[in-house]
Amino acid sequence: GQNIDQPTEMTATEGAIVQINCTYQTSGFNGLFWYQQHAGEAPTFLSYNVLDGLEEKGRFSSFLSRSKGYSYLLLKELQMKDSASYLCAVRSPETDKLIFGTGTRLQVFP
């Protein structure tokens, strides 16, 4: 079966660093995506990993370990506007579809 797990909720303070973990057990793997979704809005693309290692993009970085079935999204210098849900999604090589995790709701406090 397909299983993608993320913590349900996290809180952090403005200016801090937060790491959102994602573990997956899927029948295949063809890349992992991270999306940000504000309430009532569509998900927006943050990052893509297909090889092991760290991808950095400004305040956001994403890490992948395929052997461990593990990824994390790292958000630095947190801002209030970073309060949102963060969705981890794995792409299936057989179907090319995205399988979404449960999502992590992040609340940033002043």
Next chain:
Amino acid sequence: GAVVSQHPSRVICKSGTSVKIECRSLDFQATTMFWYRQFPKKSLMLMATSNEGSKATYEQGVEKDKFLINHASLTLSTLTVTSAHPEDSSFYICSARSHEVAHNEQFFGPGTRLTVL
């Protein structure tokens, strides 16, 4: 990035009526479009995948006669919720993908909030 639009953004309808939601890729040709459903505070659930000019592929448990999908062109897909009932109330999101875009990335529309009274 590429832009995907959805119309309407919000719709309220009476039980038993049908509702059509449009999804358009504005600046690229979408070879594949996906329709998702999202319940409050939950993740996205894939309902169906549609390729231009062919029948949609529905996920297990999704009624194809209930959720009619038409992908008439490379820039337009429609989802029609037929004989809607209150349990169909949800946030429906479409996404579009083009093989011309790096990583075969999917671009999401802004979503349509459907409320069935």
